[in-house]
Amino acid sequence: MQSQPVIVCTGFHRSATSTLANYLANAGLDLGEDLVAPHISNVKGHYEDLKAVKLHDEQLKAVGSNWQFHDEVVLDPGPDFLYEYINARSAKSYSWSVKDPRVCLFLEQWEQALGSLGSYVFIVRHWSGCIESLLNRHSRELAYGLMDVTGENLHLKIWAQPDIAAKAWLAYNKRMLKFAKAHPDKVILCTQRALFEGAPIINSINTRFGFELDTNIEPPFDSSLFNDSASTNVKDSLSLALQRQLDSVWEELLNIANFSSANELPAYSFSAEQDEKYYLEYKDKVTKLSVTASVFNKSLLKKEVDISLLSTLDENICIDYLVDLRSQSIDEQSLNKVKVHFNEAVGKVQLELARLLQVNKRFIDAIHVYHKCIALGTNYPYVNMLLGECYQAIEEYELALYYFDKAIAANLKNPTFYVKKAGCLIKLSKPELAENEFLIGIKLLGYLAPLALNYSEFLVQQDKIELALEVLAQSEKTHPAVLSKIAHLKLARDYKSGVSTYYELMAQQVKGKNKFSWLNKITSNISCANAERDFVVRCFKHWAKL
Incomplete structure (x- = not known):
């Protein structure tokens, strides 16, 4: 590995790590080539390298967990899974940065893999604000998608298990606290409020870690995107014992923070009269509906x-x-x-x-x-497709193409077969042939969602966002994934107009749907009264925006 400095940027989910990473990118750091696309929950972008996110997710999946990790299982892999990624990034950029909240869970592995090359910037936010933001994000996904899910769904799980977000905050922040105490010379720890108040992060990185980032750039902060208050329901759904644990870790983080605000007290908003009206309307309607039978949970x-x-x-x-x-x-x-x-x-x-x-x-x-x-x-034709996937996974690309072709020949009307073959051709660095495969599928089958979605993503990788939008405009008008992709691409092009487009598309998606019947079914997975009320009120608020 070459001697190149690296900034590891992390913090618990919804702590403004994306804003910090955006700032670092604007100041001159390479955050990666294949970044997670903007989303309504992060309209200016995540600045997360997909390869790094995948590495962390694979380690979590290996122990039966995910990004909601809350010390429910042991997580202690060796650093080997990072070496190839670090070497590849270092070969392309003299100085680079990686940002992912999941890094919090693998700090020791990053430290072992990077050694003296690693420097760390942590952003911390009071647990109430993080949980509030998570509840807002996931209720929006459910309310607009009207998804038929169980309590194991990651969106719904934070109401089905009301303490899971708080325990996840503890798991992430305890690791940052331990690491910062063990390596004070390698860590800059800043609160979210201090970041938005203008903490001199770039200057500090240059001075302490020897970088030469541009200190004259304007911070990419947009106050209209920042909400620092949390519903009292966030607190009321947690036991006092758990709240004391959360507060204790927060106080320790503040005690060692390099940058913090003069006021780091949590800001709580009390239930409004309209919230009560929403909940009473829900109670009135669902009492007239039949009770949803409990779904057998195989995970038990x-x-x-x-x-x-x-x-x-x-x-x-x-x-x-x-x-x-x-x-x-x-x-x-x-x-x-x-x-x-x-x-x-x-x-x-x-x-x-x-x-x-x-x-x-x-x-x-x-x-x-x-x-x-x-x-x-x-x-069956799809057996050939599955064989093609396996051969592609072991880099036997010619055999993969052979079986994808067999699948297509056996069933010309399955759009997934064309998508898989195109994906293999992309792996072989044959974009022209890959595009031709998408077009063959579209000519035969029309702009079906699987073809339109994957072809549009291919076009995005070619920096052809406008053409990608044209393709999606010809696809299935009410398909949730198509609507979501259109919104995301418009966010990437112009986040302010993209937000407006997003709400227009979501209004189209939920129009005419029986929301009370859906709520009746979904809330059968929620056993905590405070959590049920919180979820219902949030859904009503999301619908009111359309």
Whole structure:
């Protein structure tokens, strides 16, 4: 690794890390080539390198967790997963930065991987403000998407488990606190309020870490995008014991902060009269609706299942078992037991075994089982597509293209097959052929959502945002993903007009939908009265904006 300085920028979700990263980028730091696209929750961009986000998500997924990690499992990987990424970034830029809230969970691994090259900038925000912002973000996604979800859905989980966001804040911030205390010479810690009040972050980075960033640039702060108050429901949904833990960590962070505001007290907003009207209207309407039956939650099943018992069960139960395993974290030993047990199965059971192996990145094993399926007569067109995906994953691109072509030849009307082949051609650095594949699919099938969405993303990568918008405009007018993509692209082009477009599109999406029936079904997953009321009121407020 070359001797090049690196700034690691992190903080808990919704703490203004994106604003800081935007500032660093404007000052001259390379934040990465493939950044997460702007979203209504981050209209000026996230400034997160997708490759770094993926690395962190893979480590979390490996232990059965996600970005809502709250010390529910042990998370202690070695630093090896970072080396290739760090070397690739260093080969392209003399000085660079990586920003991702998930970095908080892997600070020791980054420190081991970077050594003396790493410097760290932490942004911290009072727990009430972070939780408020998360509740606002995820209620908006649910309210406008009118998604049919259970309490395990990451959007709804923060109401189904009202303390999960607070525990996640603790998990992230405890690690920053511990790291900052252990490496005070390598850390600049700034509160969100201090950042927005003009804390001299760029000057401090230059002075303390030896950078030469541009100190004359204007901070990219927009006060209209900043809300620093939290609903009292945020506090009322948490036990006093948990609040004391949160407050204790916050006080310790303030004690070691390099930059903080003169006033770091939390700002709470009390329930308005309109909030009560929303909730009473909800209560009046849902009491007249039938009670939604509880949905059987497969996650409550014991993960340690005696698979030998499945020998006595019918094919459909075996298939359900394997399908369910695909959504769970399964260790190598357990996966090997499943593979051995179902190795002699036939038909769709064998096919689901192959898909389970593929999901768990056992691509060679999956390829063998897929070929066995084909030999035994289970030869649907999408089996060829799945084979193509496996060959692509092990970088056997010519074989991948062969099987994608077989899938297309067997079913010319499946848009996903064209998308997969185009993706493989992109991997082979053949953009012209990839574009041609999208166009062939569109000519045959029209601007179906899978084709339009993936083709538009391809065009965005070619810096052809206007053409991407033209493609999406010809796609399915009410498809949620299409509407969302249009909004995101318009945000990237001009965030102020993009926000207006977003609300227009969301109004179109929810028009004519039975919101009370949807609320009745969704709130059946929420058992805490304060959390239910909070969720309902937030949904009404989102709908009122349309």
